[in-house]
Amino acid sequence: MNIHEYQAQNLLKEFNVPVPFGVLVTAGDDYQAILGALRFDKICVKAQIHAGGRGAGHFKNDLGHGGVKIASSKKEALGVIKSMIGNTLVTKQTGNGGKVVRKVYLVEPARFSREYYVAILVDRNLRRPILMLSTEGGVDIEAIADRSPEKLHRIIIEPSMGLTTSQIKELAGQIRLTVEQAQELSELLLQLYALFIAKDCSLIEINPLVLDRSGHFLAIDSKINFDDNALPRRPDIVKLRDVEEENPNEVEALQYNLNYIALGGNIACLVNGAGLAMATMDLIQYHGGQPANFLDIGGGANEEQITRAFKIILKNPNIRGIVVNIFGGIVKCDAVAQGIVNAAQATLLSLPMVVRFEGTNVGEGKEVLKKSGLRITFAEDLDGAASKIVNLCQ
């Protein structure tokens, strides 16, 4: 799960990591009153969307700048806020459609001398959390890793011991900090790791972490992602979810324990199992078609969930056909069939549909579909399912 920058900054603050003063502005707020209460005139206005690359992005209704703009007066800031809110920001991570800006974050700009990049995440190969720190911050981290890997320091964290001060002191020496700065960095990183564990984060990234003019560390911008699997035990984090930032169909699917991801094509897919769902998409593409979605109905889907799943995929106006690929294990083919029939009748489905059933209750499943009178093409195997639906959609 993703959250906004202002929420990430608030979490850092909660864990005593120094962050610049900031105020959130939402559409409909009294912009002038909020600006009037600020004790500084130079204001950094930052668009809040769930995507990176905001500074280098551009607005659809062009403003001549990206999603991060430093205004030199409150008057200028007011203009920037008004033009950003409601406007669509396009960055390299949003896709061409961009994202509508609904909130902006007003931050006091900091003057600083050095920039760093810091991240904590789980390394799946080492099976442990690692801390990464680069002495080149404020820029694209992939670029740093490519251009100057020697500047990227790594600390492997032993879960039973946690991040240790000796590990941090060693790192501080390598990046030539003073004794006081090393002490401050140590406290900051220990807090960061405490946050990582306490909230089940999958990623904490501070970019840049700076040394300000008075020689103290300050987290200028941050990004925090959470482990979806851990959300049931983190109700405080679930409250931070901004559903407006997410695809509404994906949000609805989640409510029914369905794993749905919207894609750009026109062939809707309904499959059980993530691997088989990916393989089905691959095969559609191989035959010259384009999948409209990834949909894994999961290991134990029942008739009700299948009906919901069907209604969700049908909400996409671009789809021209549907392929159902079920290899029944726990999922029973007849339950899937009944779910399809229910949804097809409720939505007056007229699109071509190819169904491939194998596994548990395959005969019963086919029988349900045959009796329903729906216009269905049966496929005997995986390849047949993909090639038939691609042909029908051409």
Added chain:
Amino acid sequence: MSILVNKETRVVVCGITGKAGTFHSNQCLEFGTKIVAGVTPGKGGQMTGSNIPIFNSVRESVANEGVDTALIFVPPMLAAASIMECIGANLKLIVCITEGIPVLDMVRVSVALEHSNSRLVGPNCPGIISPGQRCKIGIMPAYIHRPGPIGIVSRSGTLTYEAVWQVTQRGSGQSTCIGIGGDQIIGMTHLDVIKMFNADPETEAILMVGEIGGNSEELAAAYIKQYVKKPVAAFIAGVSAPQGRRMGHAGAIVSGNQGSAKSKLTALRDAGVAIAEVPSKMAETLFAAYGK
């Protein structure tokens, strides 16, 4: 011989009184698996509907029924504790079906595994089956399998069934099939399983099913190149999948160039592995390389 499991394997089912636990224990029993105990804390001393004794702890099931393997159906927030309990009881093999275990829980489990003699299959997996040994420890539909010389290892559930079914439909069968699980942090990897298939005299050829993300397939490829003389075929799912839906920036850096379908296919080709370009040709590709 099969790998990891056989006719003598004695299994305890953790979470045996839950819906999935009950249903699949019965399915495994029907196949011939020696399910000899169940664990549900608080229900020790009772019997299941299929006359399996229930214990309060894994340790008790070991002491009373000589259990050496566990099958776990415990809900996600409690599953890591259940795996830890099995490690503590020194079980040889732990198969965890549960989907949705928090990543940081699995970090702690991994460390415990490193200091133990236990092996973990999963989590978020279909389990392990050896048709010739009548031993099924998992949720896979039994009828698609047949005893035979092919070892199958896969990260996915239903895509494993697909691979199995293709092999069976060509009149062949499987020595052992293992779904190692689709999570970020899992127990046994492709490499661990392939080493065992390589050493198993009854496994004559290996079918490996992978998917995008991580570097499990690349590590297996490096080993195959150096040590495996048996024919190996592979399919990698996710060529058409969108990038970065679960991983942020920093994740992409840690894995560097590794993780993409292209990197995996290149490594496997370089190791002399026959590549199935499409998932419908997994068995066809294997048998072409196998020459049978």
